[in-house]
Amino acid sequence: MRRWLTLALLATGPVLVVGVFFVLPVSGMVARGFWPDGAFDPRGVLDVLARPRVRRVAWFTVWSAGSATAIAVLLGLPVAFVLHRLALPGRRLVRATLLVPFVLPTVVVGVAFRLLLGEAGPLGFLGLDGTPVAIIAGLVFFNIAVVVRAVGAAWESLDTRPAEAAAALGASPAQVWWTVTLPALRPAIVSAASVVFLFCATAFGIVLTLGGVRYATIETEIYLLTTTLFDLQAAAALSVLQLVVVVALLGVAARLRATPDATAHRSTARPRAIRTGDAPAIAVTVLVLIMVAAPIATLVLGSLRTDDGWSIANYRALTSVGSNDALLVPVTDALLTSVRTAVDATWMALAMGLAVAVLVTRRSQSRAERRARGILDGFFMLPLGVSAVTLGFGFLITLDQPPLDLRDSPLLVPIAQALVALPLVVRTLVPVLGAIDDRQRQAAASLGASPWRALLAVDLPVVWKPLLAASGFAFAASLGEFGATSFLARDEHPTVPVVIFRLIGHPGEMNYGMALAASVVLATATAVVMLAVERLRVPSVGAF
Amino acid sequence: MLTLTDVSVAYDGVVAVDDVSLEVPDGSILAVLGPSGCGKSTLLRAIAGLEPLTAGTIAFDGVGVDRLPTHKRGFALMFQDGQLFAHMTVARNVGYALRLRGRPSDERVAELLALVGLEGYADRLPATLSGGERQRVALARALAVEPRLLLLDEPLSALDTGLRERLAVDLREILHTAGTTALMVTHDHEEAFHVADRLAVMRAGRVVQSGPIGDVWAAPVDTETALFLGYARVLTGSAVATVLAAVPGHPGGTLAAEAVAGLAVRRSALVADEDGRLRGTVESARATPELVRLVVDVGDVGLVDAVAPRDSHWGPGETVRLRVDPTRVAPIRGI
Numbered sequence: 086m087r088r089w090l091t092l093a094l095l096a097t098g099p100v101l102v103v104g105v106f107f108v109l110p111v112s113g114m115v116a117r118g119f120w121p122d123g124a125f126d127p128r129g130v131l132d133v134l135a136r137p138r139v140r141r142v143a144w145f146t147v148w149s150a151g152s153a154t155a156i157a158v159l160l161g162l163p164v165a166f167v168l169h170r171l172a173l174p175g176r177r178l179v180r181a182t183l184l185v186p187f188v189l190p191t192v193v194v195g196v197a198f199r200l201l202l203g204e205a206g207p208l209g210f211l212g213l214d215g216t217p218v219a220i221i222a223g224l225v226f227f228n229i230a231v232v233v234r235a236v237g238a239a240w241e242s243l244d245t246r247p248a249e250a251a252a253a254l255g256a257s258p259a260q261v262w263w264t265v266t267l268p269a270l271r272p273a274i275v276s277a278a279s280v281v282f283l284f285c286a287t288a289f290g291i292v293l294t295l296g297g298v299r300y301a302t303i304e305t306e307i308y309l310l311t312t313t314l315f316d317l318q319a320a321a322a323l324s325v326l327q328l329v330v331v332v333a334l335l336g337v338a339a340r341l342r343a344t345p346d347a348t349a350h351r352s353t354a355r356p357r358a359i360r361t362g363d364a365p366a367i368a369v370t371v372l373v374l375i376m377v378a379a380p381i382a383t384l385v386l387g388s389l390r391t392d393d394g395w396s397i398a399n400y401r402a403l404t405s406v407g408s409n410d411a412l413l414v415p416v417t418d419a420l421l422t423s424v425r426t427a428v429d430a431t432w433m434a435l436a437m438g439l440a441v442a443v444l445v446t447r448r449s450q451s452r453a454e455r456r457a458r459g460i461l462d463g464f465f466m467l468p469l470g471v472s473a474v475t476l477g478f479g480f481l482i483t484l485d486q487p488p489l490d491l492r493d494s495p496l497l498v499p500i501a502q503a504l505v506a507l508p509l510v511v512r513t514l515v516p517v518l519g520a521i522d523d524r525q526r527q528a529a530a531s532l533g534a535s536p537w538r539a540l541l542a543v544d545l546p547v548v549w550k551p552l553l554a555a556s557g558f559a560f561a562a563s564l565g566e567f568g569a570t571s572f573l574a575r576d577e578h579p580t581v582p583v584v585i586f587r588l589i590g591h592p593g594e595m596n597y598g599m600a601l602a603a604s605v606v607l608a609t610a611t612a613v614v615m616l617a618v619e620r621l622r623v624p625s626v627g628a629f
Numbered sequence: 630m631l632t633l634t635d636v637s638v639a640y641d642g643v644v645a646v647d648d649v650s651l652e653v654p655d656g657s658i659l660a661v662l663g664p665s666g667c668g669k670s671t672l673l674r675a676i677a678g679l680e681p682l683t684a685g686t687i688a689f690d691g692v693g694v695d696r697l698p699t700h701k702r703g704f705a706l707m708f709q710d711g712q713l714f715a716h717m718t719v720a721r722n723v724g725y726a727l728r729l730r731g732r733p734s735d736e737r738v739a740e741l742l743a744l745v746g747l748e749g750y751a752d753r754l755p756a757t758l759s760g761g762e763r764q765r766v767a768l769a770r771a772l773a774v775e776p777r778l779l780l781l782d783e784p785l786s787a788l789d790t791g792l793r794e795r796l797a798v799d800l801r802e803i804l805h806t807a808g809t810t811a812l813m814v815t816h817d818h819e820e821a822f823h824v825a826d827r828l829a830v831m832r833a834g835r836v837v838q839s840g841p842i843g844d845v846w847a848a849p850v851d852t853e854t855a856l857f858l859g860y861a862r863v864l865t866g867s868a869v870a871t872v873l874a875a876v877p878g879h880p881g882g883t884l885a886a887e888a889v890a891g892l893a894v895r896r897s898a899l900v901a902d903e904d905g906r907l908r909g910t911v912e913s914a915r916a917t918p919e920l921v922r923l924v925v926d927v928g929d930v931g932l933v934d935a936v937a938p939r940d941s942h943w944g945p946g947e948t949v950r951l952r953v954d955p956t957r958v959a960p961i962r963g964i
Contacts (some may be wrong), residue, residue: 246712252699253677253706254726255774260700264725268716 092454095444096461099437103507106500110479111328117482118321122430135323139306143326144222146302148186149217150285153224158226158278163366164373169237171363172356179374180233181619185612186377187230188558190565192582193604196589197380198223198295200601207383217300223291226377228281233279239273258362266306283334287327287566289473290582294589303327304568310475324475335466335510381608388601399598403606413577416584423564423580423607429499430506430563435556437503438510441465444516445511465511468504473568476501480573496582501569506559514548514554523548550621557618560613580605630656631676631778631812634687638668638675647834648685653778653812653827658804660842662812662824664857666680668834673780676812689777705776709783711757711767719766719909720736720751722771728775732792733852741769744803750790761792768800770789772807779804781813785820797823818859821844830854847959855893855961861934863961891961894933896922901937902952909933910952925949 100570133139164183168176185249186194200206202214213219242504243266251265252258289304296302303323310320359367391398401415412419445462468476480501522546529539567582574583580602588600631653638646645668663669674680676687678699685694690889694702705726713722724738739910742748745765764784771779784800785793802809803825815821821828822842829839832849838850849855852863864872869892883930899907901923909927914937916922935951937943 234705244712246708247714249674249677249679250706250712251714251725252679253702253704253780255700255703255729257700258698258726260729265714268714271828490768 092444092447092457097438099440099444099465100461102433102437102500103465103504104469106480106484107471107476107504107612110344110483111324111471111475113483114475114479115321115325115328118318118325121318129318130322130325133319134326136319139323141392142301142303142306142323145217145300146286146304149221149224149300149302150282150288153221153285154278155230156221157225157228157232158274160369161277162274164229165233165237165240167363167366167370169241170356171359171367173359173367176356177619179370180237181616182338182374183233183377184230184619185381185608185615187228188561188565188611188615189227190567190585190604190607191288192228192294192567192585193293193384193565193608194223194227194380195291195294196600196604197384198226198291201380201383202598207319208379215295215299217296218294220292220300222290222376223295224285226380227288227291228284229373229377231281232274232282234276235277236270236273240271243269253382275613279334279337283331286334287331289359289472289474292588294586304472304474307472308571310355310479311474316395320478322441322550324472327472327475331471332467335463356359358593384601384608385605388405388598388605391598399595399602400593400606402599403602405599407488410423412579412584412587414579416581416599419579419581419584419603420606423582426499426502426580427563429496430502431556431560432568433499433503433552434510434563435552438507438514438555439552440560441511442514442518446515447522454615454617462515466508468507473501473505474572475568476504477569477572480569493575495578498570498573499563501573502563502566503559505566509558509562510555513551513558517548517551518544544618554618555623557614557621561614561618564607564611564614630690631810632688632691633676634686634688635678636672636687637678637683638671639723640671640685644683644834646675648939649834649836650685651829651836651839653810657827658801658811658813658825659827659829660821661812661829661831661836662818662857663814663816664822665816665829667831669816670782672831673706673782673812673814676778677704677780678702679706689813703771703773703776704778704780705774706780707764707767707771707782707784707847707887709792710787711755711763713758713763713766717755719747719753719755719758720752720864722766723738723769723773730774737773740926741773744806745769746799750940752778760788761796764796765799768803772803772809775807775809776959777809777810779809781811783815784813786801786817787813793817793820793824799917831858832857841876849893849959850960851961851963852891852893853857855891855959858893858894860893860959861896861898862894863893864930864933868892871928871930872933872953872958875951877906877952883896888964889960893959893961895957896934897936898934898954898957899925899933899951900954901935901941901949903944903950905952907953909942909949911945911947911949913945923949925951927951 119127121126121129168172168183172384173179198219200217202208202211204214206214213222236308247269248261248265251261256264267562286302287304288302289308292300292302292305293308303326307327308322310323312315332347343559374384389395389397406415441461445458445465447458480497484497490518525543526539527541530536534542565582567578567586570580571583571586574580579587585600585607588596588603631651633649633651634949636646636649637644647668649672651659661669661672665752670767671680674915675682678694678697682695686693689702704875714725717725719742720735720738720775724733725734727737737749739748742750742902744792745768747762747765747769750758750762754764758766764787768784774835782817785796797820804824813824825842827840828842829836829846832839832853838854846858849858850862869889872894875887892896907927907930909925912924912926912932914921914923916939920939921943923935923937923943925933925935926932935949943949
């Protein structure tokens with residue numbers, strides 16, 4: 086009975102928050118579609134799904150996300166091998182560098198790719214600007230870190246002895262890979278692929294900046310339908326479609342995610358010396374590094390360029406509101422708003438994430454308890470896949486009347502961002518907490534430690550670093566959050582990603598340069614936070 | 630025949646295997662015996678091609694193999710915990726090497742499973758097997774393509790005592806039936822005696838003694854080796870002559886006191902016997918299921934272990950006469 090009471094007590098807070106700020110807005114949005122005029126009308130939703138444009142958008146979403154996932158996995162595997170298995174000098178730095186794209190603000194990535202592939206850009210001759218290839222390249226750029234992280238972590242803790250046993254039985258390196266290593270890595274690969282597909286299918290900022298109106302995914306279409314065409318029924322229909330697909334995918338991902346066995350001894354294999362046979366994998370790694378570095382380098386160079394040659398004028402202009410009064414407040418003000426918002430979002434995500442992680446990792450004593458914890462785990466992962474746009478729009482339409490009139494509350498944006506960051510925090514903490522052998526706590530208890538003392542003695546020493554890493558991760562993610570924020574940020578208090586998006590869409594000679602400079606500032610901030618996080622050496626950061 | 634010549638292996642400059650030379654004649658089983666951390670597993674991995682040599686050569690039948698990658702050496706390696714492929718059934722595990730060579734054969738797999746006494750296990754998954762069964766499957770898998778050399782890394786150490794003894798006898802029989810040349814490393818001298826024909830004792834990266842197992846057993850090269858081979862104490866000084874003189878029949882015979890620097894005695898080397906030539910005082914007595922174990926203070930020899938029949942009764946302070954069992958003592962020529 087006491088166990089259930091503790092469980093309920095721990096669960097109340099997060100469930101309430103996720104319920105009010107996630108389930109309510111999303112279901113509000115969905116209800117808007119099914120009950121357009123107060124009467125239940127599922128027909129309208131079906132009609133929407135039959136529209137040719139909607140079908141085209143859905144198909145584009147699936148195949149662009151599918152190809153981006155396939156490419157990310159194919160490129161990510163050799164990189165994961167090189168960075169997690171070989172004694173490559175400077176591999177920690179490379180690993181950290183590769184993680185940066187994942188937390189880069191989507192808008193920044195979009196801007197960087199347009200600069201790189203645009204007519205005047207270094208790769209302009211390829212004519213890729215505004216094509217699906219550009220979108221897919223952007224998606225791969227974003228998500229390759231997820232594959233490298235997830236598969237790399239699995240590869241690193243993979244026992245080398247089965248592979249050695251196979252080699253001793255006469256298997257060539259290729260045969261070892263197909264018959265032993267790949268089957269062992271398969272859960273990690275499939276789980277990484279499903280998460281990457283999820284991210285690609287719900288990508289917003291990238292597709293919006295790179296695809297324009299021509300190439301839309303379900304996510305950008307929802308945005309278009311709500312903000313430009315005011316077709317709420319269609320938007321709701323698409324949200325439902327997305328929700329169903331995402332929940333199904335999350336289910337698959339959760340099933341495939343290898344749960345760490347707390348009692349098993351986990352070892353990290355010593356990285357081995359580089360051999361000539363590793364050349365192809367290293368070549369792919371270098372290629373990926375160039376792919377990741379090129380847009381960023383172009384962005385930095387672009388920000389330092391004005392019509393009169395190299396200068397830092399674009400950065401100076403950040404204190405202004407841009408040409409033709411593009412903005413209501415200077416970019417520097419937006420930066421302050423961004424940091425303040427991110428700090429709030431971070432502590433919220435952290436408090437919730439910690440409670441959730443403790444909740445789902447405690448050893449269950451009965452089947453019912455285990456099932457309850459499993460359901461809660463899945464419940465808190467929902468924000469990972471549900472469109473940030475749906476969330477933002479849902480906030481607008483459900484939290485606008487008493488008792489929950491939060492439209493003008495300064496906490497609205499941080500709450501939305503905290504929800505977006507929550508799964509990142511949970512996924513960073515859960516493997517760490519799950520890996521603590523429960524017998525350690527039992528040993529502490531048997532020596533006379535109260536549950537709190539046991540927590541202090543057993544859990545805290547293990548968890549403080551991942552906690553710090555998770556907060557950095559959440560902070561970086563919230564700094565760059567664009568989907569929900571673009572709906573919720575008020576014009577006089579925009580965050581930097583919102584400002585950047587406005588600047589690139591606003592004519593005026595200074596505005597584009599300012600957008601680049603602001604992107605560099607934002608990218609630097611998130612990169613610095615991520616590099617600091619990487620120094621904490623928490624393997625579960627970014628591994629889903 | 631496997632020939633190691635002056636083999637050294639170092640990790641980051643720390644020497645793990647130091648100048649080791651060994652031979653394993655065809656059809657024989659060599660046990661490399663040593664405490665944990667002595668470098669014996671590293672030596673095994675080096676022979677398998679899993680660790681690069683820093684010096685020396687490894688040759689098989691006179692042909693150097695040190696440049697060959699693991700999978701081309703034709704040696705099979707069996708790990709301490711079997712390392713069965715968890716995603717394959719027993720039959721697929723055993724048939725793995727056959728499939729690699731493009732000649733899968735259900736008959737051969739069945740034959741191998743019969744050899745290790747696991748008929749009917751073909752469709753089981755490794756996770757459903759006991760530790761002993763897993764080792765048997767690993768052995769069958771290693772023997773499948775008749776490797777010219779079988780390398781065994783502590784093959785029985787992960788098992789519990791009773792099973793270990795039974796499987797050791799089986800292992801020897803299976804290896805002899807298959808005519809396999811084998812090299813096994815172990816830290817357990819009993820395991821080595823049960824399985825091997827030849828013994829090499831390793832300490833701190835070096836081979837300190839090697840030869841036919843009986844020879845090594847009968848004449849350990851130094852005190853540490855003797856203790857590692859299971860001898861309880863090593864007597865030195867005048868104690869050596871005193872004990873040797875008490876050997877019935879041939880006092881001073883083959884074991885001439887002057888040539889021997891020390892005498893290694895097993896715990897059962899001294900036996901309580903009314904006609905024994907040694908006299909001592911019982912310090913303590915402890916009954917075991919088979920016999921009574923005594924600790925006896927014998928004049929200038931000092932404290933020694935001794936045994937008495939199960940049904941005898943001894944108390945501290947009692948006087949006891951002891952006879953020496955010459956097969957349970959071993960001379961040590963250099964301490």
